[in-house]
Amino acid sequence: MPLIQYREAIRQAMAEELTRDPNVVILGEEVAQFHGAYKVTEGLLEKFGPKRIVDTPISEAGFIGMGIGASMLGVRPVIELMFWSFYSVAFDQILNNAANVRYMSGGQINCPIVIRGPANGGTNVGATHSHTPENVLANHPGVKVVVPSTPYDAKGLLKSAIRDNDPVMFLENTILYGDKGEVPADDYLIPLGKADIKREGTDLTIVTYGRPVIQSLAAAHLLQQEHNISVEIVDLRSIRPLDMDTVLASVRKTHRVLVVEEQKPFCGVGAQLAYMIQSEAFDELDAPIARLSTIDSPSIYSPPVEAEQLPNPQRILKAVIEALD
Amino acid sequence: MSKKSSATAEARSEPGTGNPDLSGAPVNASLSVEQKVGLYRLMVRIRRFEERSLRAYQAKKIGGFLHLYIGQEAVAVGCCSLMGKDDHVITAYRDHGHAIAVGMEMNPLMAELYGKATGCSKGKGGSMHFFDPSRNYWGGHGVVGGQVPLGVGLAYGLKYKGLKGACMTFMGDGAVNQGSVHESYNLAALWNLPVIFVIENNGYSMGTSQARSSAGELARRAEAYGMAWGVCDGHDLFEVRAFMAPFLEEARSKCKPAVVEIRTYRYRGHSVADPDNTYRAKAEIEEYRKTKDPIQVLQNTLLAEKVLDEATIEKIDTAARAEADVSADFSEASPFPTVADLQKDVYWEVDNPSERKSQGRLFFN
Ligand SMILES: Cc1ncc(C[n+]2csc(CCOP(=O)(O)OP(=O)(O)O)c2C)c(N)n1
Ligand SMILES: [Mg+2]
Numbered sequence: 038m039p040l041i042q043y044r045e046a047i048r049q050a051m052a053e054e055l056t057r058d059p060n061v062v063i064l065g066e067e068v069a070q071f072h073g074a075y076k077v078t079e080g081l082l083e084k085f086g087p088k089r090i091v092d093t094p095i096s097e098a099g100f101i102g103m104g105i106g107a108s109m110l111g112v113r114p115v116i117e118l119m120f121w122s123f124y125s126v127a128f129d130q131i132l133n134n135a136a137n138v139r140y141m142s143g144g145q146i147n148c149p150i151v152i153r154g155p156a157n158g159g160t161n162v163g164a165t166h167s168h169t170p171e172n173v174l175a176n177h178p179g180v181k182v183v184v185p186s187t188p189y190d191a192k193g194l195l196k197s198a199i200r201d202n203d204p205v206m207f208l209e210n211t212i213l214y215g216d217k218g219e220v221p222a223d224d225y226l227i228p229l230g231k232a233d234i235k236r237e238g239t240d241l242t243i244v245t246y247g248r249p250v251i252q253s254l255a256a257a258h259l260l261q262q263e264h265n266i267s268v269e270i271v272d273l274r275s276i277r278p279l280d281m282d283t284v285l286a287s288v289r290k291t292h293r294v295l296v297v298e299e300q301k302p303f304c305g306v307g308a309q310l311a312y313m314i315q316s317e318a319f320d321e322l323d324a325p326i327a328r329l330s331t332i333d334s335p336s337i338y339s340p341p342v343e344a345e346q347l348p349n350p351q352r353i354l355k356a357v358i359e360a361l362d
Numbered sequence: 363m364s365k366k367s368s369a370t371a372e373a374r375s376e377p378g379t380g381n382p383d384l385s386g387a388p389v390n391a392s393l394s395v396e397q398k399v400g401l402y403r404l405m406v407r408i409r410r411f412e413e414r415s416l417r418a419y420q421a422k423k424i425g426g427f428l429h430l431y432i433g434q435e436a437v438a439v440g441c442c443s444l445m446g447k448d449d450h451v452i453t454a455y456r457d458h459g460h461a462i463a464v465g466m467e468m469n470p471l472m473a474e475l476y477g478k479a480t481g482c483s484k485g486k487g488g489s490m491h492f493f494d495p496s497r498n499y500w501g502g503h504g505v506v507g508g509q510v511p512l513g514v515g516l517a518y519g520l521k522y523k524g525l526k527g528a529c530m531t532f533m534g535d536g537a538v539n540q541g542s543v544h545e546s547y548n549l550a551a552l553w554n555l556p557v558i559f560v561i562e563n564n565g566y567s568m569g570t571s572q573a574r575s576s577a578g579e580l581a582r583r584a585e586a587y588g589m590a591w592g593v594c595d596g597h598d599l600f601e602v603r604a605f606m607a608p609f610l611e612e613a614r615s616k617c618k619p620a621v622v623e624i625r626t627y628r629y630r631g632h633s634v635a636d637p638d639n640t641y642r643a644k645a646e647i648e649e650y651r652k653t654k655d656p657i658q659v660l661q662n663t664l665l666a667e668k669v670l671d672e673a674t675i676e677k678i679d680t681a682a683r684a685e686a687d688v689s690a691d692f693s694e695a696s697p698f699p700t701v702a703d704l705q706k707d708v709y710w711e712v713d714n715p716s717e718r719k720s721q722g723r724l725f726f727n
Contacts (some may be wrong), residue, residue: 066570070485070574070640072640076569093566094575095507095567095575096540097538099539099541121385122505123506126507126541152661158427158517163486163487163488163490163491163504164486166504224429303726330727332701333725333726334725337476337485337486337703338425338426338477338486338491339478339698340477342477342699346701
């Protein structure tokens with residue numbers, strides 16, 4: 038299988054879907070002539086032309102709302118946010134229009150859009166550019182929320198997202214864009230709502246998604262080598278729909294859980310998971326559910342401190358050891 | 363980008379000062395020799411500070427984004443040099459020039475870029491989020507268009523408190539298409555707020571030229587709200603001052619808002635990370651550098667006026683370079699904030715525990 042970057046996997050998914058379905062259109066700031074702020078859409082303009090790959094002004098509420106409106110007529114916009122952080126400018130469009138239009142119309146109208154872009158900290162761009170809104174988005178019935186951690190997952194999930202008839206929020210990561218992984222060159226889909234065991238283990242389950250999957254794998258490797266601790270890693274891949282079956286099966290196997298999220302803790306995804314695990318598998322637990330989140334303050338700029346504010350392999354390693362204590 | 367010939371204040375509904383006589387404009391004519399040299403020095407200090415910060419960035423001392431203001435200095439210095447003690451400034455993320463123009467020192471600015479506790483925002487904000495409320499400088503804002511309603515709010519606050527000042531609210535040519543900007547225009551005009559919306563038109567929003575992002579003439583949108591507007595060339599400091607002064611005066615004395623477009627140019631990429639090789643020609647940048655560089659333009663004027671001579675120019679330049687080097691050394695020697703600092707400056711009550719009134723947990727890990 039070809040070894041390609043996470044950004045290339047996303048690009049392949051878009052290119053294949055653009056080819057497959059003439060209703061797919063890519064909209065966003067700098068996606069066409071500039072090739073994308075993170076070069077995710079590089080080459081698409083040349084291949085598909087300006088009708089399909091459209092540079093927009095800096096008007097997130099305008100072009101996201103426009104995409105929602107077009108989707109009501111069957112266009113399938115894939116809209117890039119340069120940073121997910123700027124979703125707040127278009128919040129009303131996403132949460133009042135995209136999330137609700139199907140419901141409020143009694144199921145007569147669909148909203149098949151994808152909004153995609155990076156949502157992560159760790160690049161020292163400060164509080165305004167480092168939001169991770171998956172919990173906020175997932176709080177709204179009507180939207181789906183996907184957070185891929187590997188190139189393989191990114192391609193398969195994005196293709197499913199584009200074919201999905203509901204609005205899908207697709208959260209990528211600038212730090213992962215350059216990561217390489219094996220990705221089939223042909224058509225494959227990963228269904229939304231199917232978690233993936235990224236590492237098998239017996240002593241403790243880490244439930245996580247996004248970049249913390251990669252960090253957890255690094256921590257798990259060290260834990261095995263230096264502490265003889267065997268960690269299982271469940272990558273949720275999709276936050277809503279949420280694959281609780283895979284999570285619970287792993288809990289029944291290891292009986293201990295650490296949730297790791299690149300999220301502020303209050304009402305974060307980890308809080309929802311901890312509630313559901315204790316409610317559905319209380320008797321399986323040998324210890325309280327542990328949780329590692331981003332340290333609870335706005336995202337700091339200062340580079341060495343930001344590294345400590347976020348989950349990182351050392352913090353995860355420490356949290357696992359504490360959870361097993 | 364379309365360039366009109368310089369030295370024209372174009373159509374504006376009011377105030378009707380017509381084309382100002384720039385050399386004789388009162389705000390310029392009244393400047394002393396020291397003041398003129400001081401304005402020149404400010405522009406040079408901004409340039410040298412940013413060049414030094416670029417080297418620090420290349421040496422990996424600075425993280426994140428670094429949006430340089432090089433080429434635009436006459437706009438911030440021209441506008442901010444007109445500030446009285448009740449006047450205020452707010453801008454976007456390309457904020458180093460305005461910070462120095464309002465009088466902030468290089469040390470805390472460079473230290474902020476280095477992410478150090480001695481930075482103007484204690485290392486918490488970074489390049490895009492410089493602040494100094496003691497100098498009426500309200501940031502430094504990272505979300506395009508996000509600062510514009512805040513500028514309206516500062517103007518509202520001034521009027522509410524019966525203060526005589528005005529707020530200059532800077533934004534880029536790309537920001538004008540944000541809904542927040544249009545909503546701000548309406549509020550300012552509807553309630554007669556003392557705010558000047560200053561569009562710093564450097565021709566591009568990232569890699570998108572003005573022609574590809576905006577319909578119509580940028581400042582003319584003011585007409586729809588019944589606001590005064592104007593357009594001016596931003597390469598000549600004196601021209602910027604002459605152009606801005608009447609608008610500011612109208613805002614201060616009559617609470618008349620306005621939208622102005624100042625045409626300028628950035629030499630560097632959008633940020634240091636922009637390879638700058640897709641959307642404009644190298645020749646275009648060179649042309650600006652050669653014929654319109656704001657420091658060179660002012661230097662030529664002041665040389666002709668015999669306000670400056672070669673020796674003084676040299677001295678100012680050497681001093682600015684030395685000051686920038688010192689700020690880098692200061693930053694290097696300063697400590698980073700600590701992990702414990704993360705949860706300081708989040709809530710007033712947490713930082714002032716003896717005056718805390720609320721109960722319950724404020725942090726969740
Ligand atoms: C709401 C929002 N959308 C997108 C961005 C990303 N972005 C940062 S600067 C920029 C271009 C802005 O151009 P302009 O307003 O002309 O200012 P300039 O950079 O030229 O000073 C973009 C798209 C952002 N910071 N905020
Ligand atoms: Mg611009």
